[in-house]
Amino acid sequence: MLKNYTYQAVKGTRDVFPVEAYLYQRLESQARKLLACYGCGEIRTPLLEHARLFERGVGQGTDIVNKEMFFVPSKDQDEDSRKENARQMVLRPEATASVVRAYIEHEMDKVSPGVLRYYYIGPMFRYERPQRGRLRQFTQIGVEVLGSALPMIDAEVIIMLEDFLGSLGLQHLVFLLNAVGCPECRPGYIRKLQVYIRGCQSRLCGDCRLRLDKNPLRVFDCKQPVCRELMARAPVMQDDLCADCALHHEEVLSLLDRAGIKYQKDSRLMRGLDYYTRTVFEVTSSDLGAQNAVAAGGRYDNLVTELGGPPTPAVGWSLGVERILEILPREPDKSRGFFDIYVVSPGADTTRTFFKVMALRRQGLRVGLEHEPKSVKAMMKRADRWGARWALWATSKNPEKVEIKNMANGEQMSVGWEDLPQLVGK
RNA sequence: GUGGGCGUAGCUCAGUUGGUUAGAGUGCUAGGUUGUGGUCCUGGAGGCCGCGGGUUCGAGUCCCGUCGCCCACCCCA
Numbered sequence A: 001m002l003k004n005y006t007y008q009a010v011k012g013t014r015d016v017f018p019v020e021a022y023l024y025q026r027l028e029s030q031a032r033k034l035l036a037c038y039g040c041g042e043i044r045t046p047l048l049e050h051a052r053l054f055e056r057g058v059g060q061g062t063d064i065v066n067k068e069m070f071f072v073p074s075k076d077q078d079e080d081s082r083k084e085n086a087r088q089m090v091l092r093p094e095a096t097a098s099v100v101r102a103y104i105e106h107e108m109d110k111v112s113p114g115v116l117r118y119y120y121i122g123p124m125f126r127y128e129r130p131q132r133g134r135l136r137q138f139t140q141i142g143v144e145v146l147g148s149a150l151p152m153i154d155a156e157v158i159i160m161l162e163d164f165l166g167s168l169g170l171q172h173l174v175f176l177l178n179a180v181g182c183p184e185c186r187p188g189y190i191r192k193l194q195v196y197i198r199g200c201q202s203r204l205c206g207d208c209r210l211r212l213d214k215n216p217l218r219v220f221d222c223k224q225p226v227c228r229e230l231m232a233r234a235p236v237m238q239d240d241l242c243a244d245c246a247l248h249h250e251e252v253l254s255l256l257d258r259a260g261i262k263y264q265k266d267s268r269l270m271r272g273l274d275y276y277t278r279t280v281f282e283v284t285s286s287d288l289g290a291q292n293a294v295a296a297g298g299r300y301d302n303l304v305t306e307l308g309g310p311p312t313p314a315v316g317w318s319l320g321v322e323r324i325l326e327i328l329p330r331e332p333d334k335s336r337g338f339f340d341i342y343v344v345s346p347g348a349d350t351t352r353t354f355f356k357v358m359a360l361r362r363q364g365l366r367v368g369l370e371h372e373p374k375s376v377k378a379m380m381k382r383a384d385r386w387g388a389r390w391a392l393w394a395t396s397k398n399p400e401k402v403e404i405k406n407m408a409n410g411e412q413m414s415v416g417w418e419d420l421p422q423l424v425g426k
Numbered sequence B: 001g002u003g004g005g006c007g008u009a010g011c012u013c014a015g016u017u018g019g020u021u022a023g024a025g026u027g028c029u030a031g032g033u034u035g036u037g038g039u040c041c042u043g044g045a046g047g048c049c050g051c052g053g054g055u056u057c058g059a060g061u062c063c064c065g066u067c068g069c070c071c072a073c074c075c076c077a
Helices: A018-037 A051-057 A063-067 A079-085 A096-105 A151-167 A186-199 A206-214 A216-221 A225-232 A243-259 A321-327 A350-362 A376-385 A417-424
Strands: A048-050 A070-072 A089-091 A116-125 A137-146 A173-179 A277-285 A293-299 A314-320 A341-345 A367-369 A390-394 A401-406 A412-416
Touching: A018 A116, A018 A137, A018 A151, A018 A321, A048 A051, A048 A096, A051 A063, A051 A089, A051 A096, A089 A116, A096 A116, A096 A137, A096 A314, A137 A151, A137 A321, A151 A173, A151 A243, A151 A277, A151 A293, A151 A314, A173 A243, A186 A206, A186 A216, A206 A216, A216 A225, A243 A277, A277 A314, A293 A321, A314 A321, A341 A350, A341 A376, A350 A367, A350 A390, A350 A417, A376 A390, A401 A417, A412 A417
Parallel strands: A341 A367, A341 A390
Antiparallel strands: A048 A089, A070 A089, A116 A137, A137 A314, A173 A277, A277 A293, A293 A314, A390 A401, A401 A412
């Protein structure tokens, strides 16, 4: 809107002002509280990682590393090597690989033997075309549990997620579950699937013909009616699970049943990341647009060795904070209660009032004070808009006393400055 | 990367087949109420109609370009 140059937020990023930031804070503190009950400790890994980590960890064939990474050129490269080396660092597109990297790098299996439970909260970056429910910078809350292959851990992690989503009072959620096998049984299944798909290749859409060789499992995700219909009769992984995977899956299901978790088995559910084994799951919401996944996760028993660590089975999930916020029931009054006290008239001695207010703030009261006040009427309006609980007048006659009005019921009284903390205190 | 839609007060949007001074609601502001908010009434401020070019006597309106936003595909949280 300015003449020549306008500064605006980078595409796919958003500014969050206090009213909305408050919603983030509440969601995050709820998550921290609940996850701590499950024994998860917070882990903070850098937003910057080497591209190699995700190429190896998430997988070369995935969109996330193929076309969605934000590359960060580093400063100390000379011009000649810049082009090549520019691919070295990226803003993290997800955090599982980072957590595993940190786990291996710090030899946590030796530092703290046993099952380790971590959670993280923070921004992720993916270079995608923005749309509803899809930002280039978005926030994830995630959990990673390392060190156990027991089905009970799968169940625990899933219950944790269910518990959290349930505590938010979200409606219209669907919990999808699948088993995707392991290196023992998956390759055989994929060959079988390819044979089936090849059989009806001519009827598939163009995209799916390409997927056939690159990643046949993705054909299950296709939304074309023709492909869906054909894939409805395709062989499913579940019938080809090896004995261990089948048993594991059964036990997870039985635990979830006993926990009273409602889920749908979905043999078409294929996570888009290469590292998943055995249990995968996804929570979707019909209140969102096309990007309807609220949370997703699964078991990744081979990722730690893949990244050079000791054999360490693991499970985890992550959820999209912005997507949660979008479907969270909105409260009508957003900025209610921002101030405990709002000064509508500083009186004759404004400096004195200034320091009185400072003293109240040091005692933990949230006090609003305008240094260039308008008419009292206007100030009252502001006090109301901020949702202040009390409006305050400093009186010129008696500087030790103030007039104070309860904004909720209109009652007004005269008290000393020193009485305020007790009167107003929560 | 591919489609489709949309850019007009801070915000949500009207704006006739091109026509002279671009509107409403909300918000902001001042007053009605000589320190008192949430209702009501009255006044005021606030717009190069995204940007650039073209057609025309005349463009918010038509054409071209460009930038931006949104939605969908793809993919995912």
